[in-house]
Amino acid sequence: MSAGPGAAPRRVRSVYVHAPFCARRCVYCDFAVAVRKTGDLPAWIEALTGELAHVDREGLVRLADRLETVYVGGGTPSLLGPSAMFELADVLGSDRLADPSLEWTAEANPESLTAEVAEGWRSAGVNRVSLGAQSFDPAALRWMGRLHGSEGPQSAVQVARAAGIDNLSVDLIFGLPAHIGRSWADDLRRLVGLGVPHVSLYGLTVEAGTALGRAVREGRETPVDEDQYRDEFLMAADVLTRAGYVHYEVSNFARPGFESRHNSMYWRGRPYLGLGNGAHSFASPVRRWNLRSWEEYRAAVAADSSPESERETLDETARALEAIWLGLRTNRGLEEPATGTARADLLSTWIEGGLACASDGRFTLTTEGWLLLDRLVIDYDEAGPG
Numbered sequence: 569m570s571a572g573p574g575a576a577p578r579r580v581r582s583v584y585v586h587a588p589f590c591a592r593r594c595v596y597c598d599f600a601v602a603v604r605k606t607g608d609l610p611a612w613i614e615a616l617t618g619e620l621a622h623v624d625r626e627g628l629v630r631l632a633d634r635l636e637t638v639y640v641g642g643g644t645p646s647l648l649g650p651s652a653m654f655e656l657a658d659v660l661g662s663d664r665l666a667d668p669s670l671e672w673t674a675e676a677n678p679e680s681l682t683a684e685v686a687e688g689w690r691s692a693g694v695n696r697v698s699l700g701a702q703s704f705d706p707a708a709l710r711w712m713g714r715l716h717g718s719e720g721p722q723s724a725v726q727v728a729r730a731a732g733i734d735n736l737s738v739d740l741i742f743g744l745p746a747h748i749g750r751s752w753a754d755d756l757r758r759l760v761g762l763g764v765p766h767v768s769l770y771g772l773t774v775e776a777g778t779a780l781g782r783a784v785r786e787g788r789e790t791p792v793d794e795d796q797y798r799d800e801f802l803m804a805a806d807v808l809t810r811a812g813y814v815h816y817e818v819s820n821f822a823r824p825g826f827e828s829r830h831n832s833m834y835w836r837g838r839p840y841l842g843l844g845n846g847a848h849s850f851a852s853p854v855r856r857w858n859l860r861s862w863e864e865y866r867a868a869v870a871a872d873s874s875p876e877s878e879r880e881t882l883d884e885t886a887r888a889l890e891a892i893w894l895g896l897r898t899n900r901g902l903e904e905p906a907t908g909t910a911r912a913d914l915l916s917t918w919i920e921g922g923l924a925c926a927s928d929g930r931f932t933l934t935t936e937g938w939l940l941l942d943r944l945v946i947d948y949d950e951a952g953p954g
């Protein structure tokens with residue numbers, strides 16, 4: 569992507585593959601989704617094969633001989649059935665997936681992670697499953713439009729483990745409207761009870777083009793309450809860290825050694841290739857992303873043309889801002905600024921206010937600081953290096 573004419577293609581060791589199909593669209597969902605009763609596996613494989621051929625012809629990036637991470641997200645990859653990951657391995661090239669340390673994650677929803685799917689994925693090489701649970705509360709699940717019931721996450725975890733996949737992550741959503749009556753404390757208790765090594769938490773956001781966005785505009789639903797959002801985030805951080813998880817990124821918690829290697833690659837600014845509709849690719853300084861619509865993406869690839877929608881080239885200022893944002897969102901943090909600078913003064917006020925802490929020449933945001941992440945990143949950037 570950043571290679572000039574005649575330059576050797578950039579090698580990428582991480583791939584994101586988007587699986588767009590969902591059986592129903594959740595009330596809050598703004599992702600690149602195609603609503604279908606089942607996934608269209610032949611069309612998906614054909615489109616990915618075509619896109620990868622296009623990437624090869626373009627010659628800007630090339631998949632490394634051995635990949636380090638593969639992440640199949642969605643959408644609902646588990647809707648594509650047991651053979652999907654075998655077929656994907658053929659598209660990517662089985663030899664590239666042969667490194668014993670490869671982290672290969674696939675996302676699943678509880679209702680479609682059957683024993684056949686989990687076993688099929690495991691034999692294809694998937695060794696990590698990220699489960700979209702979102703809640704255990706029946707009223708909350710109905711409100712969101714999810715298709716699984718209260719026991720769905722527990723059953724799916726058992727199914728994955730029975731197939732030999734123990735490296736599991738579970739997603740929950742917080743900040744749901746109070747009228748639903750969902751107990752966040754109960755959901756956290758049940759989450760901890762699953763004993764999975766990784767947890768991702770997302771605060772509900774109201775996107776304009778969603779069913780929830782319309783309901784808020786029409787006054788049928790209330791926007792997210794900021795105090796509740798804050799209280800639930802802090803409660804989750806407290807419960808999960810007491811249970812032995814490390815809060816290693818603003819939205820992610822892991823038992824030591826089980827941090828997501830794929831996502832950590834994003835947060836370190838490493839290059840990656842995204843395949844599928846809406847997928848993003850990055851090789852500094854260029855970020856580009858594909859057409860969002862599955863139909864438009866598929867038609868572009870079928871016509872042998874690029875499915876790229878747009879690209880941006882990050883200039884030095886944008887790269888500096890991104891480095892701050894990536895550093896502050898993880899527990900790696902940033903190097904402490906030189907004393908006597910405006911940034912050092914700002915950091916002192918953060919430390920006094922409980923928003924950051926410093927040690928060994930680096931500083932990180934605290935949980936309270938992460939609640940204000942976007943604002944603090946901008947303040948730090950504007951304080952300038954001098």
Ligand code: SF4
Nearest residue numbers: 590593594597642643
């Ligand atoms: S399952 Fe996920 S991707 Fe599919 S509609 Fe719901 S939130 Fe969106």
